[in-house]
Amino acid sequence: MLKILQKIMAVGTVTEAWDAGEAPERFRGRVAPAGGSCAACGACVAACPVGAIEADGDTVTVNQRACIFCGRCVERCERGLLTQTGDYKLAELGGQLLGEAVRAEIARTLGRSLHIRHLDVGSCNACDFELNQLLSPVYDLQQYGVDFVASPRHADLLMVTGVVTRNLTQALLMTYEATPSPRLVMAVGACAASGRTFGADNYAVRGGADALVPVDVYVPGCPPRPQALLYGILLALGRIEQA
Numbered sequence: 001m002l003k004i005l006q007k008i009m010a011v012g013t014v015t016e017a018w019d020a021g022e023a024p025e026r027f028r029g030r031v032a033p034a035g036g037s038c039a040a041c042g043a044c045v046a047a048c049p050v051g052a053i054e055a056d057g058d059t060v061t062v063n064q065r066a067c068i069f070c071g072r073c074v075e076r077c078e079r080g081l082l083t084q085t086g087d088y089k090l091a092e093l094g095g096q097l098l099g100e101a102v103r104a105e106i107a108r109t110l111g112r113s114l115h116i117r118h119l120d121v122g123s124c125n126a127c128d129f130e131l132n133q134l135l136s137p138v139y140d141l142q143q144y145g146v147d148f149v150a151s152p153r154h155a156d157l158l159m160v161t162g163v164v165t166r167n168l169t170q171a172l173l174m175t176y177e178a179t180p181s182p183r184l185v186m187a188v189g190a191c192a193a194s195g196r197t198f199g200a201d202n203y204a205v206r207g208g209a210d211a212l213v214p215v216d217v218y219v220p221g222c223p224p225r226p227q228a229l230l231y232g233i234l235l236a237l238g239r240i241e242q243a
């Protein structure tokens with residue numbers, strides 16, 4: 001017991017503000033144009049494994065919800081017009097949270113106390129590992145009045161990871177129905193946010209979470225960092241503004 005106390009005293013406080021730590025140097029975040037003149041060669045579009053890039057003449061746009069941050073487009077652009085940044089603040093609001101009145105009501109009722117039910121409907125588990133980290137002493141999710149619960153009946157927010165597989169479609173629909181109103185749905189990772197990672201609407205996959213349930217906040221990434229998840233949660237609760 002004494003040794004444990006000594007260790008606690010020696011280590012001190014490890015919990016940090018959600019955006020205090022820098023992303024690691026090798027972290028791959030938002031793909032952004034670096035400026036310059038596009039040759040409209042289509043190399044980036046052809047290189048993207050998930051169809052996240054669209055080119056209209058010499059204008060290239062990246063669908064951040066679908067991007068898996070693989071960096072292939074950046075490597076293939078011979079003119080170096082695309083760059084991979086360390087920006088992880090990619091969450092965006094959708095569904096009912098696009099309405100000012102509902103957003104204000106959600107902030108009032110759930111802003112200081114939110115309970116989350118996580119549901120994996122077909123992920124590779126990397127997203128799930130990242131959201132497990134929210135409960136570590138570093139990110140300490142409970143410091144925000146937010147926690148995970150076992151039952152959807154006790155939850156305010158349904159956190160969905162993975163593409164919606166046909167085998168888990170019913171689980172998603174039943175869990176959504178079991179969550180009392182007002183309820184929020186968060187699509188975590190490129191799979192749930194876009195449904196394109198493993199092909200859409202095929203023999204195994206129905207698509208992203210919003211193919212079956214209304215999604216109120218999208219958190220892109222493959223997987224998203226814990227900080228990106230916290231950004232999405234706090235954004236949904238109206239505790240921070242969109243970066």
Ligand code: SF4
Binds near residue numbers: 069
């Ligand atoms: S980083 Fe990969 S997934 Fe994202 S737009 Fe580029 S090629 Fe597509």
Ligand code: SF4
Binds near residue numbers: 161188224
């Ligand atoms: S978004 Fe990426 S990390 Fe998350 S479940 Fe899909 S493939 Fe895995």
